[in-house]
Amino acid sequence: MLVDFELIERARSGDDSAFNQVVQAYRKRILGTISRLISRPEDVEDVGQEVFLRLYFSLDQLRTAEVFEPWLYRLTVNAAYDYLRRQKRRPESRMADLTEQQVLFADAAAGSKVREEEERRTKIRELTQSLLGKVSEEDRVLLLMKEVEGRTLKELEQIYKVNENALKVRLFRARQRVLKALEQEEKTGGERGWGEKAAGGQQQS
């Protein structure tokens, strides 16, 4: 917990300054999670605003301060899921924004090393996104929460309010689909260079 229970209780009872402190404590962490769930830097803050807005108007429904974090992650997951669904309905704007994003990165990266590193990151983001495109938005968010955010099954159980076994099954199926897509990707030779480097790096560590 980044804040103490008393502060959450105060925010819950309508103390705006306490709510302000809670947001300030959690916003960076939540923005990081959103950034990995939606992987579009320009929209991260908007989704973050939506999360804390929902938090403000639903805080009185929180049973106890102890379940605050799963509650906040639940709101984050729902906001990211809503965003991804909206994006799915308008793919043309996504393409346009990506081009704009690439232009921005190209402008920002002055040195070639920085540019190279940014290109590599962009490549990884694109590869991951294309692999995650093989599963539904719900499974994509669930998979990222487990594999990238490092949430335990117990935590996910609290966030999703679904029993552990059902989560295990969903995670297993989603991972299998992503694995299959990665295998396909490797066969076509798209990201061979990255894959060998990454697998080698992990074996060394």
Next chain:
Amino acid sequence: MDRMDEKLDALWVEYRDACPAPDPSPEFMPRLWQQIDKRRIGNARVFRRLAQICVMATAALTLLIGAVVIPRIQAEAFFSKSYADELAAEHVNADFTDFLTAGDLR
């Protein structure tokens, strides 16, 4: 398949590094409070409108009851007469000889 599992696990790690947590912009908190206030005002407006509709509906119903329903009930006056009066009025021209037997007439 193990090699692919390893690759995928490595990709998750790389992906996490490729998507660092962005620093919130300086407008983050002011924008958030603006949105909260906007929604608060919106909610208050909806409740105020609902309250106005309820008051207007209650006033209209009261007027309707006062002007139409109550006078009609009073005009009908179901129980203005007693039961005996009502019976008498009903049988004012009745021939009660039918009720009597032959023996009684003798």
